[in-house]
Amino acid sequence: MIALANPARFNALSGSLLPWLAGLTAILFAVGLYQAFFVSPADYQQGETVRIMFVHVPAAWLAMFGWSLMSIASLGVLVWRHPLADVAAQAAAPIGAAFTLIALVTGSLWGRPMWGTWWEWDARLTSVLILLLMYLGVIALRAALDEPSRAARLVAILTLAGFVNIPIIKFSVDWWNTLHQPASVFRVDGPTIHPDILVPLLVNALAFTCLFVTLHLVGMRTELTRRRVRGLQLRAAEER
Amino acid sequence: MTRALLALIRRDFRLAVRAGGGVGLPLVFFLSVVAVTPFAIGPDMKLLARVGTAILWIGALLSTLIGLDRLFGADAEDGSLDLLFAAPAPLPLVVLAKAAAHWTVTGLPLAAAAPLLGLMLNLPPEALGAVALTLLLGTPALTLLGMIGAALTVGLRRGGLLLPVLVLPMAVPVLIFGVSATNALVAGEGGSAPLMLLLAASLGSLVLAPVAAAAALKGAQS
Numbered sequence: 001m002i003a004l005a006n007p008a009r010f011n012a013l014s015g016s017l018l019p020w021l022a023g024l025t026a027i028l029f030a031v032g033l034y035q036a037f038f039v040s041p042a043d044y045q046q047g048e049t050v051r052i053m054f055v056h057v058p059a060a061w062l063a064m065f066g067w068s069l070m071s072i073a074s075l076g077v078l079v080w081r082h083p084l085a086d087v088a089a090q091a092a093a094p095i096g097a098a099f100t101l102i103a104l105v106t107g108s109l110w111g112r113p114m115w116g117t118w119w120e121w122d123a124r125l126t127s128v129l130i131l132l133l134m135y136l137g138v139i140a141l142r143a144a145l146d147e148p149s150r151a152a153r154l155v156a157i158l159t160l161a162g163f164v165n166i167p168i169i170k171f172s173v174d175w176w177n178t179l180h181q182p183a184s185v186f187r188v189d190g191p192t193i194h195p196d197i198l199v200p201l202l203v204n205a206l207a208f209t210c211l212f213v214t215l216h217l218v219g220m221r222t223e224l225t226r227r228r229v230r231g232l233q234l235r236a237a238e239e240r
Numbered sequence: 241m242t243r244a245l246l247a248l249i250r251r252d253f254r255l256a257v258r259a260g261g262g263v264g265l266p267l268v269f270f271l272s273v274v275a276v277t278p279f280a281i282g283p284d285m286k287l288l289a290r291v292g293t294a295i296l297w298i299g300a301l302l303s304t305l306i307g308l309d310r311l312f313g314a315d316a317e318d319g320s321l322d323l324l325f326a327a328p329a330p331l332p333l334v335v336l337a338k339a340a341a342h343w344t345v346t347g348l349p350l351a352a353a354a355p356l357l358g359l360m361l362n363l364p365p366e367a368l369g370a371v372a373l374t375l376l377l378g379t380p381a382l383t384l385l386g387m388i389g390a391a392l393t394v395g396l397r398r399g400g401l402l403l404p405v406l407v408l409p410m411a412v413p414v415l416i417f418g419v420s421a422t423n424a425l426v427a428g429e430g431g432s433a434p435l436m437l438l439l440a441a442s443l444g445s446l447v448l449a450p451v452a453a454a455a456a457l458k459g460a461q462s
Contacts, residue, residue: 130412134409136405
């Protein structure tokens with residue numbers, strides 16, 4: 001972590017890592033989508049719509065993963081003052097928001113044939129919607145602040161305040177026992193999903209996670225370049 | 241230290257009451273929200289009785305939020321915020337004192353006015369006291385959560401719009417527990433779980449929100 005404090009070193013390392021990550025993502029997606037469409041069986045109750053789950057569940061996991069990543073980065077901003085932490089937090093926000101939106105949209109597409117409605121005010125659906133609103137709030141706050149160092153600290157504080165929301169999402173299923181599926185992968189007595197569906201789901205989850213990390217690294221590199229350009233422009237303006 | 245904090249509460253209270261005429265405004269807004277709702281829903285007294293507590297809670301939530309950008313705004317403009325940083329008390333306690341003064345002129349009147357507005361919404365008599373009690377217990381959490389947003393957006397041009405966008409998602413649990421605690425009270429369950437959770441939300445934000453708001457004010461300053 002300390003070694004990465006140098007942006008040039010981070011750029012070199014991430015630059016050599018990126019092609020491998022992108023390739024791994026492509027391979028995992030090829031395997032995962034093939035399994036999802038051709039290997040895994042249709043559910044006896046849900047029919048073919050069960051395949052939406054292979055996109056929906058990983059997206060929902062990554063929606064929470066994104067905020068957790070931003071929270072750790074925010075600690076990096078406030079506690080360790082790591083120079084790359086704010087870049088990481090800034091790059092993660094739009095990607096996390098996008099995955100949250102994907103989770104909501106795919107959930108809605110699945111809900112139409114299954115629950116008979118596009119939108120159900122079910123506990124988990126609602127808390128994911130709130131998570132999306134919080135992502136948008138973080139992005140809006142950063143957009144409203146001009147000075148980068150000030151924006152870094154304020155966004156970090158807001159992110160940590162919002163971190164309270166993630167356990168609420170995770171446990172809301174138990175709190176308000178509603179229409180949504182109770183948790184069925186991570187359970188004390190082992191998963192209740194059949195391996196034929198669970199294996200493709202895990203492969204897809206891994207593929208989506210790799211996609212997230214790849215996009216995040218690209219986003220961080222772009223942001224670093226953007227900040228460097230801004231710095232050079234400021235210096236050029238001063239010299240004139 | 242206690243004297244300094246009490247002086248700050250007194251100052252903010254006097255400013256709110258005497259200067260700018262801002263003291264009654266959240267109440268008028270509250271009344272407006274409640275008055276507008278039947279125009280949208282229709283003058284169906286049975287329906288209004290059923291959704292009345294929810295309307296009152298939403299009205300109180302919105303009324304709490306609209307005044308909050310002035311919580312630190314005026315102090316930041318005339319520079320007294322910088323003096324508060326140098327106050328002989330920890331910054332979290334200073335902002336807590338400001339929140340207390342703000343709640344006395346917004347949250348408390350809202351809770352007090354709720355039974356009267358509840359009458360207009362055809363609430364049953366037992367619900368009038370219940371909604372006043374839950375608002376009394378819940379509005380401190382709304383003010384304190386809103387204070388975080390106020391500290392984050394202090395001095396921003398679009399702060400007035402950004403603040404509710406940031407705070408509303410965080411206020412959702414308070415709203416949920418507040419309304420269900422009211423319904424539980426009406427059903428005759430005294431110390432119900434939602435009431436306890438509402439109280440927990442208020443007490444928890446009493447501890448955490450001043451720390452977050454103080455950190456945000458410091459972060460905004462330097």
